[in-house]
Amino acid sequence: MIQVLIVDDDRDIRDLVAHEVRQQGWDVLQAGSDSELTELLRQHTPDIILLDIRLPDQDGLTIARRLRAASTIPIIMLTGMGSDVDRIVGLEIGADDYVVKPFNPRELIARIKAVLRRTSAGATMPAQTPSTRHDCRHFAGWMLDLSARLLTDPDGNPVSLTNAEFLLLEAFLDAPRRVLSREHLLERTHAFEADVFDRTIDVLIMRLRRKIESNSHAPRLIRTERGAGYVFDADVEQTGQRIPVPD
Numbered sequence: 001m002i003q004v005l006i007v008d009d010d011r012d013i014r015d016l017v018a019h020e021v022r023q024q025g026w027d028v029l030q031a032g033s034d035s036e037l038t039e040l041l042r043q044h045t046p047d048i049i050l051l052d053i054r055l056p057d058q059d060g061l062t063i064a065r066r067l068r069a070a071s072t073i074p075i076i077m078l079t080g081m082g083s084d085v086d087r088i089v090g091l092e093i094g095a096d097d098y099v100v101k102p103f104n105p106r107e108l109i110a111r112i113k114a115v116l117r118r119t120s121a122g123a124t125m126p127a128q129t130p131s132t133r134h135d136c137r138h139f140a141g142w143m144l145d146l147s148a149r150l151l152t153d154p155d156g157n158p159v160s161l162t163n164a165e166f167l168l169l170e171a172f173l174d175a176p177r178r179v180l181s182r183e184h185l186l187e188r189t190h191a192f193e194a195d196v197f198d199r200t201i202d203v204l205i206m207r208l209r210r211k212i213e214s215n216s217h218a219p220r221l222i223r224t225e226r227g228a229g230y231v232f233d234a235d236v237e238q239t240g241q242r243i244p245v246p247d
Helices: 011-023 034-043 060-070 084-092 105-123 163-174 182-189 200-212
Strands: 003-007 027-031 048-052 075-079 097-100 133-139 142-145 150-152 222-225 229-232 237-242
Touching (some): 011 027, 011 105, 084 200, 163 182, 163 229, 182 200
Parallel strands (some): 003 027, 048 075
């Protein structure tokens, strides 16, 4: 059963969202503060976290940064009207979506379902057989395994990607050395389906550069084409790699 953790100090909002979540047949956990959230996470691993940006004992952005450093649990930020700075910072630290208060509960449920659809493929992998082949893309010594949703660096070390970062990199690897517009990249990443603002893709690009560029301030793989979009400037090889199963 899907488990949703609601983190908000407003009891009325928690109860409203909890009612809508239960209507979907999902399980609900509730926390009104960072300390309550921390205690719940010692006992549970929810499928998704709805995190208010303002809490009494800690701000939601700091909490989101801590959560993202420790896990890949999807996070939807709940922000106030006009809080573009909060939304941008939330993007930078790896939030999967945001919803602006006051929100329509049905819209929130739709956002939860969309995030779960985008992240569920990487959450549980089916049992593999010795003949399983994975769809892999190789570039500049890196490998992106599309089947396992896994990125490894030139030394073979795994590199964690949020769902939006994974979809963005996949879009680039599908069209190397071609100019891709922001609109195209937004469509490919399903980035924040509503209330999209101009910096969404720019922030995702910045996050991805930090992970795959040797110097994110002088990028060589992801180039900016001013007024046009971005170009992935590397050769990409596609292989069907056989993945052995441990005994």
